Amino acid sequence: MSAFSFDTQRAALTIVAFIGTFIVALSFGRFLKRRAEVRLGILYQLFCLALAFYVALAVYGLEAPWRVHVGAAAILLSTALIVALVNRYVWDIYFERRKQTPIPHFLREVVALVIFVVALLFVLSFAYHAERGLKSVVATSGVAAVILGLAGQNLLGGIIAGMSLQINRPYRVGDWLQVGDRFAEVMEINWRSTRLRTNDAIYLDIPNNEIVKSTIVNLHYPTEVHAMRIRVGVDYNVPPNRVKDTLTRAAQSAVNVLPEPKVRVFLVDFADHAVIYEIKYYMGNHSRINETNDAVRTNVWYELKRQRIRIPFPIRTLQLERRPSAPVPEGHEEARAILRGELLFQCLSDGQIDNLVKQSHLNHFGRGERVIEEGAEGDSMFILLRGAAQVSVSKNGSTIPVATLRSGDCFGEMSLLTGEKRSATVRADGDCYVMEISKATMGEVIRDSPECLKQLSELLAKRKMETEGILKDAAISSADQAAKQREYTATFLNRLKTFFAL
Numbered sequence: 001m002s003a004f005s006f007d008t009q010r011a012a013l014t015i016v017a018f019i020g021t022f023i024v025a026l027s028f029g030r031f032l033k034r035r036a037e038v039r040l041g042i043l044y045q046l047f048c049l050a051l052a053f054y055v056a057l058a059v060y061g062l063e064a065p066w067r068v069h070v071g072a073a074a075i076l077l078s079t080a081l082i083v084a085l086v087n088r089y090v091w092d093i094y095f096e097r098r099k100q101t102p103i104p105h106f107l108r109e110v111v112a113l114v115i116f117v118v119a120l121l122f123v124l125s126f127a128y129h130a131e132r133g134l135k136s137v138v139a140t141s142g143v144a145a146v147i148l149g150l151a152g153q154n155l156l157g158g159i160i161a162g163m164s165l166q167i168n169r170p171y172r173v174g175d176w177l178q179v180g181d182r183f184a185e186v187m188e189i190n191w192r193s194t195r196l197r198t199n200d201a202i203y204l205d206i207p208n209n210e211i212v213k214s215t216i217v218n219l220h221y222p223t224e225v226h227a228m229r230i231r232v233g234v235d236y237n238v239p240p241n242r243v244k245d246t247l248t249r250a251a252q253s254a255v256n257v258l259p260e261p262k263v264r265v266f267l268v269d270f271a272d273h274a275v276i277y278e279i280k281y282y283m284g285n286h287s288r289i290n291e292t293n294d295a296v297r298t299n300v301w302y303e304l305k306r307q308r309i310r311i312p313f314p315i316r317t318l319q320l321e322r323r324p325s326a327p328v329p330e331g332h333e334e335a336r337a338i339l340r341g342e343l344l345f346q347c348l349s350d351g352q353i354d355n356l357v358k359q360s361h362l363n364h365f366g367r368g369e370r371v372i373e374e375g376a377e378g379d380s381m382f383i384l385l386r387g388a389a390q391v392s393v394s395k396n397g398s399t400i401p402v403a404t405l406r407s408g409d410c411f412g413e414m415s416l417l418t419g420e421k422r423s424a425t426v427r428a429d430g431d432c433y434v435m436e437i438s439k440a441t442m443g444e445v446i447r448d449s450p451e452c453l454k455q456l457s458e459l460l461a462k463r464k465m466e467t468e469g470i471l472k473d474a475a476i477s478s479a480d481q482a483a484k485q486r487e488y489t490a491t492f493l494n495r496l497k498t499f500f501a502l
Contacts, residue, residue, distance in 0.1 A: 013059050017055050017058075017059040021051060021055040025047070025051055029081075032084070032085075032088075036088060036089075037088065038084045038085060038087075038088040047074060047078055047080055047081065050074040051074045051078075079115050082115055083111075083115055086111060086115070100169075161207075161208035161209040161211070161212045164208075164212060165189060165194070165208055165211075165212065170216050170218060170221075171186055171189075171216060171218045171220075171221065172186065172189075173186050173187065173188065173189065174186060174220070175218055175219070175220040175221065176218075176219040176220050176224075176285075176286035176287070177196065177216065177217060177218055177219065178217035178219065179196065179204065179206070179211075179214075179217075180214075182198055182204070183198065183199065183219070183286060183289065184196035184197055184198045184204055185197050185198075185286075185287065187203070192207065192208065193205050193206055193207045193208055194206050194208060194211055199287065199289065199290055219286050220285075220286070224284050224285055224286070225258065225282055225283075225284055226282065226283065226286070227261075227280055227281065227282050228280075228281060228282075228283060228289065228292070228293070229278050229279065229280050229281075230251075230278070230279045230281075230293060230296055230297065230300075231268070231276055231277065231278050231279070232247065232276075232277055232279065232297075232300055232311065233271060233273065233274030233275065233276050233277075233311060233312060234274055234275050234277060234304070234309060234310075234311060234312075235274065235275075235309065235310040235311070235312050236274070236275055238275075238309050238310075239364060239366065239431045240267050240275070240366065241366045241367045241430065241431050242307075242309075242431055243265075243275070243277060243309065244265040244267075244277070246303050246304060246307050246309060247265045247277055247279055247300060247303075248262075248263050248264075248265050248279075249303060250296070250299040250300045250302070250303035250304075251263045251265075251279045251281050251296050251299065251300065252281075253299060254281070254292065254295035254296040254298075254299045255291065255292065255295040256283050256284070256288050256291060256292040256295065257281045257282070257283060257292065257295070257296065258281075258282045258283060258284065260282075261282050263279065263280065263281045263282075264279075264280045265277055265278070265279055265280070266278045266280065273312050273313070274311070274312045279296065279300070281296060330362070331362050331385045331386075331433060331435060332357050332358070334385045334386075334407075335357045335360070335383055335385060335435045336353055336354065336357055338383050338385075338408050338410070339353050339356065339357065339383070340353060341408075342410055343459055344410075344413060344417075344456060344459055346455075347449065347451065347452040347455045347456070348445060348449060348452065349449075352445050352448065352449060355444075355445065356437060356441060356442070356445055357435070359441040359444075360435050360436060360437045360438070360441060361435070361436045361438070362385075362433065362434070362435055362436075363433075363434050363435075363436060364431065364432070364433060364434075365387075365389075365428040365431070365432040365434060366428065366431055367428055367429065367430050367431060368427065368428065369427065369428050370425060370426070370427050370428075371389060371426040371427070371428060371432070371434060372411075372412055372415075372422045372424075372425065372426045373422060373425050374392075374393060374394055374422055374423065374424050374425040375421055375422060376421065376422045377421060377422075378412060378415035378416075378419075378420075378421065378422050379415060379416060379419055379438070379439035380412060380415065380416050380436050380437060380438045380439060381410060381411065381412040381413040381415065381416035381417075381436070381437050381442075382410065382411055382412050382426075382434050382435065382436050382437075383408075383409075383410050383434065383435040383437070384405050384406065384407055384408065384409045384410075384411070384432060384433075384434055385407060385408075385433045385434060385435055386407055386431075386432065386433040387407065387428060387429065387430050387431055387432030387433060388404060388405060388406055388407075388428075388429040388430060388432070389404070389405040389426050389427060389428050389429055389432055390403075390404055390405075390426070390427050390429055391403040391404070391405060391411070391424050391425070391426050392424065392425050392427070393423070393424050393425070394425075399425075402424065404429075405426065411426060412426075414460070416437060416438075416439060416442055417442070417456060417460060417492075417495075417496060417499070418460070418492070418495045418496065418499055419439075419495075419499050439499075439500075442500075443500045443501075446496075446500055446502070447500075447502065450502065453493060453496055453497065453502070454489075454493065456492070456496060457489045457490075457492040457493040457496060458485075458489050460488075460492040461485055461488030461489040461491075461492055462485070464488050464492075465481070465484060465485065465488065
């Protein structure tokens with residue numbers, strides 16, 4: 001084969017390689033643009049041209065310095081393809097589409113610049129064998145980077161923090177945050193700072209590197225429903241359960257307070273001038289916080305007024321009063337009237353009943369509290385002056401309600417008179433006001449009136465027979481009932497004398 005024909009073939013192969021490479025590279029770019037929507041521009045076309053030219057030179061076998069230049073240009077221009085792929089698959093598809101995280105253009109440009117610099121260093125190192133020159137370039141660039149880092153560390157910190165916020169998404173535009181003592185709505189999140197707006201239309205521009213250092217309280221995550229708390233002081237003389245019911249009713253009916261979850265009220269402190277209660281309520285969008293707090297406090301004021309519950313002033317008041325005689329303690333008149341109508345105490349004179357009432361104790365029991373407990377030791381009885389209570393007994397591991405006590409009812413007299421253990425549990429239905437008569441107080445009365453022992457014994461015997469169903473049993477004759485009555489009366493008389501050491 002002649003040299004002419006060999007050169008002709010090599011030239012033809014060179015042309016085919018050039019055209020084929022250019023068409024293949026260009027077709028690949030169009031495929032990415034149409035199918036994957038990768039944005040490619042003029043730099044990619046220049047890359048295709050440089051790549052085709054480099055392949056043609058390689059096929060032709062030409063060794064020339066400018067061939068190195070063409071290869072270097074192809075490598076540098078290939079970064080356009082890499083940047084386009086990163087923009088499409090990393091930023092657009094992964095972060096913005098899957099993670100719903102918008103990526104700022106500044107970050108895209110920084111990453112693209114890093115890719116360009118890496119390609120440039122690769123070309124300098126491998127294409128031109130510029131190890132010594134490369135080392136000097138890297139050293140120079142390192143010094144420059146240190147200088148720029150010191151000068152712009154706040155800016156760089158803000159950018160990195162902004163990237164962290166964009167990826168982690170601890171809050172979004174429209175969320176309400178608690179920043180220190182302020183509440184503000186997120187208006188904008190950019191690569192440098194977060195901009196917020198308070199209820200007073202005051203804008204806050206907080207650098208991202210500052211906001212990530214503090215605890216982020218997001219009131220709208222995972223939903224905008226969140227709890228708020230308001231404290232109010234109430235007079236010491238009012239029972240806590242009554243106050244809780246009143247405050248709950250007032251807050252639950254306030255504007256913007258959600259019906260679910262329910263309002264809760266807690267007793268949180270015993271202050272110098274008042275008992276402090278905390279109202280916990282739930283609301284939605286925090287932009288209505290001022291109106292909601294106003295509605296809750298307004299309703300509380302009116303409801304407390306209607307219930308005659310005083311909000312004390314935060315001062316100490318010295319009140320001097322001249323009274324002709326000591327006032328009758330609260331509940332004593334009610335107790336006297338109840339005891340005079342109770343069969344157990346009909347043998348006592350008015351003076352003895354008055355003395356019994358004066359030496360007894362008056363106690364408050366709150367809703368759910370146990371006044372007495374089944375099986376417990378006891379040596380006192382109780383008079384329910386106000387409120388209601390449930391009587392229950394335990395059977396086979398279950399609690400069985402047996403009766404409801406109302407104002408004026410007495411209970412626990414068997415323990416007072418005989419020292420028997422409590423036969424049932426009495427639990428307050430609501431706030432109860434109870435008088436307790438102790439063994440010592442009752443013992444003094446009985447010692448002054450020993451004639452009452454027989455009457456008390458007869459009453460206790462009759463109650464025992466009623467409990468056992470003896471009086472209602474038709475099969476038991478009157479004589480047998482009378483004999484049982486005498487037997488029980490004698491037994492109780494001995495127990496009374498032993499118990500009270502008579």
